[in-house]
Amino acid sequence: MSTAAERSGRPARPEDAVIPGLEVSLWGQMLSPENLGRALRRVRANGGAPGVDGMTTEELVPWLREHWVSVRQALDAGTYRPLPVRRVVIPEPGGGERLLGVPACLDRLIQQAIAQLLTPIFDPQFSGSSFGFRPAGPPTRRCGLRGGVSRTAWSGSWTSTWTGSLTGSSSMC
Secondary structure, eight states, X not given: OOOGGGSOOOOOOGGGXXXXXXXXXXXXXXXXXXXXXXXXXXXXXXXXXXOTTOOOHHHHHHHHHHHHHHHHHHHHHTOOOOOOOEEEEEEOTTSOEEEEEEOOHHHHHHHHHHHHHHHHHHGGGSOXXXXXXXXXXXXHHHTTOOTTOEEEEOSSSTTEEEESOOOSOGGGO
């Protein structure tokens, strides 16, 4: 993670931009009112349980009105640290349980703002067979499975072949 001591303090020059015509830094774009507004709408639409701080998505906007200046200062200084995630045990459809980490609402907002900016830049460069944590559609597509399509699976050697669609938990992927 970058800290203030590691930053040069010099703004990027437009002629050095990787993306021609980019005049605002990625940092500036991430923290722009437009991007943060879209991120906030997405976080509120997704809802979700409170993180370790107990804040709900409904409480986020009033909290931001009071605390955004200090959050922004911490982000700019490189001193912002996300809160630990709240661990929740959820049941699996086929039986059993798995752990889920629930981030705090503010951390979800910042993560969403970053993802909105970086996903269009980096996603096109991912391998077509890389589906983990990507907006790739249903679990069968993320796992690369299609009904009736034969695939060769790794089981010590490339000899096991299976056909069919995914059933059960998508955590198998």
